[in-house]
Amino acid sequence: MPSLTEQIECWLKEQLIRSRENILEIKRSELAQEFDCVPSQVNYVLETRFTVERGYLVQSRRGGRGFIRIIKLQMDLPEQLQLLRDSIGASISQGQAENILLHLAEEGLLNRREKRVLQAAISRDNLKVALPLRDMIRARLLKAMLLALLGE
Amino acid sequence: MPSLTEQIECWLKEQLIRSRENILEIKRSELAQEFDCVPSQVNYVLETRFTVERGYLVQSRRGGRGFIRIIKLQMDLPEQLQLLRDSIGASISQGQAENILLHLAEEGLLNRREKRVLQAAISRDNLKVALPLRDMIRARLLKAMLLALLGE
DNA sequence: CGGACTTTGACCTTTCCTGACCTTCATATA
DNA sequence: TATATGAAGGTCAGGAAAGGTCAAAGTCCG
Numbered sequence: 051m052p053s054l055t056e057q058i059e060c061w062l063k064e065q066l067i068r069s070r071e072n073i074l075e076i077k078r079s080e081l082a083q084e085f086d087c088v089p090s091q092v093n094y095v096l097e098t099r100f101t102v103e104r105g106y107l108v109q110s111r112r113g114g115r116g117f118i119r120i121i122k123l124q125m126d127l128p129e130q131l132q133l134l135r136d137s138i139g140a141s142i143s144q145g146q147a148e149n150i151l152l153h154l155a156e157e158g159l160l161n162r163r164e165k166r167v168l169q170a171a172i173s174r175d176n177l178k179v180a181l182p183l184r185d186m187i188r189a190r191l192l193k194a195m196l197l198a199l200l201g202e
Numbered sequence: 203m204p205s206l207t208e209q210i211e212c213w214l215k216e217q218l219i220r221s222r223e224n225i226l227e228i229k230r231s232e233l234a235q236e237f238d239c240v241p242s243q244v245n246y247v248l249e250t251r252f253t254v255e256r257g258y259l260v261q262s263r264r265g266g267r268g269f270i271r272i273i274k275l276q277m278d279l280p281e282q283l284q285l286l287r288d289s290i291g292a293s294i295s296q297g298q299a300e301n302i303l304l305h306l307a308e309e310g311l312l313n314r315r316e317k318r319v320l321q322a323a324i325s326r327d328n329l330k331v332a333l334p335l336r337d338m339i340r341a342r343l344l345k346a347m348l349l350a351l352l353g354e
Numbered sequence: 355c356g357g358a359c360t361t362t363g364a365c366c367t368t369t370c371c372t373g374a375c376c377t378t379c380a381t382a383t384a
Numbered sequence: 385t386a387t388a389t390g391a392a393g394g395t396c397a398g399g400a401a402a403g404g405t406c407a408a409a410g411t412c413c414g
Binding site: 355356357358359360361362363364365366367368369370371372373374375376377378379380381382383384 | 385386387388389390391392393394395396397398399400401402403404405406407408409410411412413414
């Protein structure tokens with residue numbers, strides 16, 4: 051018997067596929083009711099199964115007419131992305147990061163404008179945070195930005 | 203179904219576009235009647251959706267012949283950049299930053315890819331730093347990225 | 355047994371919408 | 385002219401309806 055988390059994960063992916071779209075909008079409380087669990091269980095599923103790393107974007111709004119939106123990123127370059135994720139890891143230096151950008155630019159996956167933006171975001175002068183932390187923030191940002199870019 | 207706020211927001215923007223001008227004048231009470239809501243709802247929409255960050259100016263007059271005037275700001279790049287630098291300051295919330303991105307995207311200064319990248323870089327989920335610092339890092343990154351993008 | 359993963363629930367924050375009450379202004383009128 | 389009046393718009397607090405957070409408790413598996 052699959053765990054609750056897996057059931058919800060499956061159901062959401064099913065909906066995503068069935069709707070033939072890459073966007074799914076749900077109500078947290080309704081979904082929770084459907085699976086007879088607490089609403090925060092939905093957050094757990096989203097946090098562990100629908101991460102940027104796995105190719106999903108999650109947006110939400112609170113309050114009246116609130117919602118949760120799950121967006122499946124189209125990854126036409128899965129192996130490249132996998133490679134990127136691996137080479138970035140949990141922490142990365144500015145030099146390493148710049149090498150990656152260079153490489154991607156050479157491959158034509160990044161235009162000049164885009165490269166400049168990424169470059170700005172990973173620069174130590176702009177991050178201005180002390181060192182163990184800085185490389186970790188840079189890694190997270192770089193991964194998220196590249197996924198946003200390359201995942202359709 | 204969109205929220206009342208969204209409906210009113212849409213209607214106003216529609217009018218702005220349709221009139222082919224950058225100025226729209228309305229009567230608060232009439233608009234409220236049209237949408238069957240209290241007049242202060244209109245203020246709510248104006249305060250949250252037609253801010254300077256999003257590129258709008260709102261003027262009004264009370265009393266007899268009172269009115270509300272919505273002006274869509276049209277500025278050239280250097281002006282925009284100056285305004286951006288000022289409004290970002292040394293620290294900025296995710297919401298404010300998103301308003302700016304929305305504004306720039308609407309102006310056509312940011313395409314969808316670019317907007318997604320910037321969005322990723324300012325997201326609290328990706329920054330993952332505690333709060334006073336997070337807003338400061340976001341401000342620095344946003345300024346640097348916009349400069350890289352628009353400053354040429 | 356111990357660590358990793360799940361599940362739960364109490365409490366928090368954000369967003370939207372309303373209504374009571376306040377301020378301002380053009381104009382009619384004394 | 386001075387003032388009264390009614391017709392605007394403005395403010396603010398409160399309530400309801402979402403979703404978010406976090407830590408404790410439970411489960412599973414090596």
